[in-house]
Amino acid sequence: MIIGSLRRVTRYASWPRIRKSLKGVPWFPLVIMVLFVVVGVFGRQLAPHDPLKIDIEIRLLPLFFMKGGSLQYPLGTDHLGRDVLSRLIVGSGVSLQVSLVVIAVAASIGALVAVVAGYLGGWVDTILMRLVDIIMSMPWIIIALVFASIVGAGVRNIIIILSIFAWPGYARVLRGEVLRIKQGDFVRLAVVAGASKARIMLRHIFPNIVNTLVVISTLQVGSIILAEAGLSFIGVGVPPPRPAWGAMAADGVGYIFTQWWLAVLPGVAIVLVVMSTNLLGDWLRVRLDPKFRQL
Amino acid sequence: MWRYILKRLLQAVICILGVSVIVFVLARLTGDPALVMLGPGARLEDILALRQKWGLDLPMIVQYWRFISNAVHGDLGLSLRYHAPVMALWLGRLPNTLLLAGVSFAIATVAGVVGGVIAAVKPGSWFDRLGKTVSFLGISVPVFLTAIVLIIIFAVKLHWLPVYGTGTWRHLIMPAFTLAWASSAGQLRLTRSAMLDVLDAEYIKLARVKGVPEYKVIAKHALKNALIPIVTMAALQFMVLFSGTVIIEFIFAWPGIGWLAVEGARNRDFPVVQACALMTSVLFIAINLAVDMLYAYIDPRIRYQ
Amino acid sequence: MKSVEQKISSGNVLEVKDLKTYFFTGRGVVKAVDGVSFELKEGETLGLVGESGCGKTITCLSILRLVPGPAGRIVGGEVILDGDDLLSKSEKAMRRIRGKKVSMILQDPMVSLNPVFTIGNQMAEPVRIHQKLSRRLVWEKVKEMLRLMSIPSPEIRIREYPHQMSGGMRQRVVGGIALSCQPRLLIADEPTTSLDVTIQAQYLRLLKEVQQKENLAMIMVTHDLGIVAKVCDRVAVMYAGKIVECGDVREIFYRPAHPYTKALLGSLPKMEERQEKLYTIEGQPPELHALPPGCSFAPRCPDVQEICKQEYPPQSIIKDGHCTSCWLFAARKA
Numbered sequence: 049m050i051i052g053s054l055r056r057v058t059r060y061a062s063w064p065r066i067r068k069s070l071k072g073v074p075w076f077p078l079v080i081m082v083l084f085v086v087v088g089v090f091g092r093q094l095a096p097h098d099p100l101k102i103d104i105e106i107r108l109l110p111l112f113f114m115k116g117g118s119l120q121y122p123l124g125t126d127h128l129g130r131d132v133l134s135r136l137i138v139g140s141g142v143s144l145q146v147s148l149v150v151i152a153v154a155a156s157i158g159a160l161v162a163v164v165a166g167y168l169g170g171w172v173d174t175i176l177m178r179l180v181d182i183i184m185s186m187p188w189i190i191i192a193l194v195f196a197s198i199v200g201a202g203v204r205n206i207i208i209i210l211s212i213f214a215w216p217g218y219a220r221v222l223r224g225e226v227l228r229i230k231q232g233d234f235v236r237l238a239v240v241a242g243a244s245k246a247r248i249m250l251r252h253i254f255p256n257i258v259n260t261l262v263v264i265s266t267l268q269v270g271s272i273i274l275a276e277a278g279l280s281f282i283g284v285g286v287p288p289p290r291p292a293w294g295a296m297a298a299d300g301v302g303y304i305f306t307q308w309w310l311a312v313l314p315g316v317a318i319v320l321v322v323m324s325t326n327l328l329g330d331w332l333r334v335r336l337d338p339k340f341r342q343l
Numbered sequence: 344m345w346r347y348i349l350k351r352l353l354q355a356v357i358c359i360l361g362v363s364v365i366v367f368v369l370a371r372l373t374g375d376p377a378l379v380m381l382g383p384g385a386r387l388e389d390i391l392a393l394r395q396k397w398g399l400d401l402p403m404i405v406q407y408w409r410f411i412s413n414a415v416h417g418d419l420g421l422s423l424r425y426h427a428p429v430m431a432l433w434l435g436r437l438p439n440t441l442l443l444a445g446v447s448f449a450i451a452t453v454a455g456v457v458g459g460v461i462a463a464v465k466p467g468s469w470f471d472r473l474g475k476t477v478s479f480l481g482i483s484v485p486v487f488l489t490a491i492v493l494i495i496i497f498a499v500k501l502h503w504l505p506v507y508g509t510g511t512w513r514h515l516i517m518p519a520f521t522l523a524w525a526s527s528a529g530q531l532r533l534t535r536s537a538m539l540d541v542l543d544a545e546y547i548k549l550a551r552v553k554g555v556p557e558y559k560v561i562a563k564h565a566l567k568n569a570l571i572p573i574v575t576m577a578a579l580q581f582m583v584l585f586s587g588t589v590i591i592e593f594i595f596a597w598p599g600i601g602w603l604a605v606e607g608a609r610n611r612d613f614p615v616v617q618a619c620a621l622m623t624s625v626l627f628i629a630i631n632l633a634v635d636m637l638y639a640y641i642d643p644r645i646r647y648q
Numbered sequence: 649m650k651s652v653e654q655k656i657s658s659g660n661v662l663e664v665k666d667l668k669t670y671f672f673t674g675r676g677v678v679k680a681v682d683g684v685s686f687e688l689k690e691g692e693t694l695g696l697v698g699e700s701g702c703g704k705t706i707t708c709l710s711i712l713r714l715v716p717g718p719a720g721r722i723v724g725g726e727v728i729l730d731g732d733d734l735l736s737k738s739e740k741a742m743r744r745i746r747g748k749k750v751s752m753i754l755q756d757p758m759v760s761l762n763p764v765f766t767i768g769n770q771m772a773e774p775v776r777i778h779q780k781l782s783r784r785l786v787w788e789k790v791k792e793m794l795r796l797m798s799i800p801s802p803e804i805r806i807r808e809y810p811h812q813m814s815g816g817m818r819q820r821v822v823g824g825i826a827l828s829c830q831p832r833l834l835i836a837d838e839p840t841t842s843l844d845v846t847i848q849a850q851y852l853r854l855l856k857e858v859q860q861k862e863n864l865a866m867i868m869v870t871h872d873l874g875i876v877a878k879v880c881d882r883v884a885v886m887y888a889g890k891i892v893e894c895g896d897v898r899e900i901f902y903r904p905a906h907p908y909t910k911a912l913l914g915s916l917p918k919m920e921e922r923q924e925k926l927y928t929i930e931g932q933p934p935e936l937h938a939l940p941p942g943c944s945f946a947p948r949c950p951d952v953q954e955i956c957k958q959e960y961p962p963q964s965i966i967k968d969g970h971c972t973s974c975w976l977f978a979a980r981k982a
Binding site for chain 2: 178181182184185186187188189190191193194195196197198200270271274275277278281282283284294297298300301304305308311312315316318319322323326
Binding site for chain 3: 544545546548549550551552553554555556564567568571641642643644
């Protein structure tokens, strides 16, 4: 449907048509998401200050409207005198990077496993799905801690761990889709026409799971950002001094009695982004996948 | 029935072995424990001696066997930091975590199931919309933010509750509420959709035809059927809750296994984290098994297979 | 007092007068039941016949006041059971009638029993609700009902779950539930559609036997005219929410008046004469939220006249107890 609607758009692109297809688009989440991506990519250029520059002279400045605050540092400075606004801006890059890479890896593995297991069936299916069950019944956060205790904190490690635990979710849902699609007449027709298994999987099965793939991916962005923030918060995620929202909140907890906003602001940034992806995901789900409407 | 239990038991054992292999492989592939232990400036003889002492010169499969048989006997090694048996450390922290997770899970389940049932009975009502909003926030707000905001309001500003620590029931309120909110969201959504499905069923119509009072139609005929998918997901919900527990224990300095594991990871105290991973997996699998039994109790179609 | 007199004079168990049940949907008002009237005597079986979606089931649910809300509402008419108007009763009073004075057998036995409770539990429920009996007597009653429905070894069956029984057995259990409180009226909503043909005949015979034994009034909803011929005394033919023809079963079969009834009978394959082609009714039943003015059957009717498209025909009495709503007969009279 996505491929189809793109085609339709390019073929019949006219303003009333475009306006009709945009009806009901959740604007607020969309704006937040665009902002998140732009800020995530161009964070270094957009930040008013160097997010890493330590200046003990100006440490713990309050918000701009409070007593002692200045518009030069609108959101104040942290315990090392670094500009909070700049750190929030640059910190979005980590969330964006981790979520995009994890989604790409997990969606690819998940879709591959789903198509192969669902279409081939038999022992291939049994083994792959047992693997999915096993991974899904493991406490991911503890395995992440094991990993961190051996190799230390790092963005690459977060990506590896979160990818390992994200793909089974894709595989499970998409496999169900594949089993349904497999029964379709067009697949039988392709078999009768003598198409190879690989060709059927690639040309007939895969295009039909793209919609579901997109919906799951959108809904997953939020939980991956939350997972990354959680790991950074407990100190096994993004290592300092690179700014990450979760780690900034953890640093702020120490100043909760006097400068409460230090811990709250990064949290608010996370909420805005996660809420937006969830709203967009729900909207996409209804648009692309009517059978999910109930859930 | 017995075949069902046996199958689940076998699955559980495979699952534990899977975790142990992952932990073992991770540990061996990413570095030589002897090197890590002795540090970069160690002498070659010391390293070799330590390797021999720990059996690191043996083939991998033999090492894994030793690791497993030791683990079965409750020996998971010594903490690098506390020089104490990690098993004892883990067991010492376990009751705190069980208390926190148990209370939160109970709150989340009761709130989620009751809320979900009410929402499903009157879909589109103000309660349904409220439930939707609360559960949507529950999955969108990171647990640490909820915790921080609660601390700021109830501990820092109002001085009603202690900021962190353990000991009295007042210490339990904020961490338990934070966790319960985050995990009740899933329960509520699931209960609502399961109840909506069930309320459409013919046997509900038959119950009404029989003259069964409406509250009993919902509480007896519909809920017991809706519980089947709810119970199926309960183990998974417990897992979601547990990953929250790790973060919550860290914020509130709640001395449970989550905090133990986080400290271990931050101090690179590998044996501690390894024990936490293995033992927690065993715990989960035990919970999973219990849930499967409960499932068989609710659904006679499973019981009489 | 007046109602008692009525009861005695008319001898009717059930009188439905000008019943109207509408569904208020986003696409408009669907008149699922639009002015249905009929009556039923003790021991009598009325066949309610028509294509699917013509309002048969909603008529039955309206009698029990179980129209699926909030979209569906009974907007008018009377449902008089033994002289009492059910539509003016409170919900609580209604609950005491459902399962006790009026019972219903639902269509599909495979899904109408609750999978997580035992047969005994589900059969005992109406007995416990409507009769104050001791535990032991309730179980005796359940076993008695199982025997009445010819279910072998009731002592074992009451402890079993629905999934352990065949479709025919389950439908017998549903029948037993419906009959357990000696109802005055039994509504059977296509009770045999999902059963095997051989089991169908068995089940119908059983229902008929029980009906005669208990002197029950019964409404048999079906689209199968073969069943009507076998078990019904009178027939009401429904089309698009209205009864278009009503009469004795013999009258309807041998002297059908309404073109729709004729068409229905014509679409039955006959054994005696080898037909080259099965007769079908042209077109589809109308969409109930966009009914044409005049007679709803007009677009499909072979004998359509100009007036049919403008005004709904009044009821004409053809013979005592046989009436129809069709301009063919109204015109003759006028």
